[in-house]
Amino acid sequence: MKTLNILSGGAAQGLVRSLAPAFEAETGLGIAGDFGAVGAMADRLRAGVATDIVILTAALIATLADEGLVLRSSIADIGRVETALAVRAGDPLARAEDPASLRTVLLAADAIFVPDTKASTAGIHVAKVLAQLGITDAVADRLKVFPNGATAMRHLAESRDKRPIGCTQSTEIISTPGVVLSGTLPPGCALATIYTAAVTTRASAAPQAQRLIALLTSTDASGLRSQAGFISNTTS
Template structure:
């Protein structure tokens, strides 16, 4: 009987897991069942009893779950760092974002701004603070929030407004057809997040979980990680 490897992961790792999935499933005669979304929502699923073998969340959340006995401390392994970027519709000309003033001008002119959950998504929580710092959070009608970065970018791709703008982690921008990465959040508003994997304490397939972590973090997968928007965990 084919085994199932169940993953609860931040949306940032969806593209990376997807790149390795077919080969991994064939090699290990298994299937991967992944749930990808806002890291806070994934934590809540685990705590609510959703079956899980492997967690891929922010370092802070993995540490929290390990401290609670929900993740195997010895299995904790950094996957890589992910920056937060700004997206435009694919046909929009690139816009340089070098300064906070560049960012504010782009967002101010945008008729709609798409981003993930400002309560549970890593990028959404941060970006709402950026909007507040730029004094741009006062028009809720133009702020379009979604459960996670992937759904926010999919909505941006389908938006009727050609000047609409989005913000989420670059990994989720890169895997979404119809949108383009135009730049990163500039200092002092930048955000770089370390994503970490860990085997769930109640894992039914701990060996498969460890095997996937090895492949996700292998030296031979460095180029795949880079193409998916990850920088090495050792890099700031």
């Protein structure tokens, strides 16, 4: 089967997968590519990896448009995604209503599963929050860093630690079996990121890429976006 090639932040993986059957039925194309840390995906595009569509943070898409790597006319926002806490299915939920309680929750964990703290949106933010809370050194030996949030959540699900916790984009938590969304980060530590899609300037299937963007952003897909963890940009 011919495929549409995609490079995407891990936050959009669940949503893309949910729409893949409808896209394939309409276009005859499967969807192939990589989902991972947004910085790494952008660098792969810059390196010349054959790609028809990218789904990254709005800021990164704007930069790629300035670099001439995506078609500015094709850019469309999918929605906002919040950075959140995760626990294994069956474990008590970890609630953090303010920075102080978040600090307590993180210090109580014997393992903290996170995505790449240098290339992923959530991972970079986690590193900032740990520094903000003054516990970077205290939890350094408990921090378990993986290439992307989906991988981190899979390892959290399989963890045999006594009190593990995870922190990544809510969409990656929702789409991973064996883990449960425990709550978003509290005010003062929260992060909501807009994810945006665009057709690449070297796309070999530009019309089909534009069609996938239309499906991802359509009113008909609003329920799927919500289920996947995306929040409308108009929501306060």
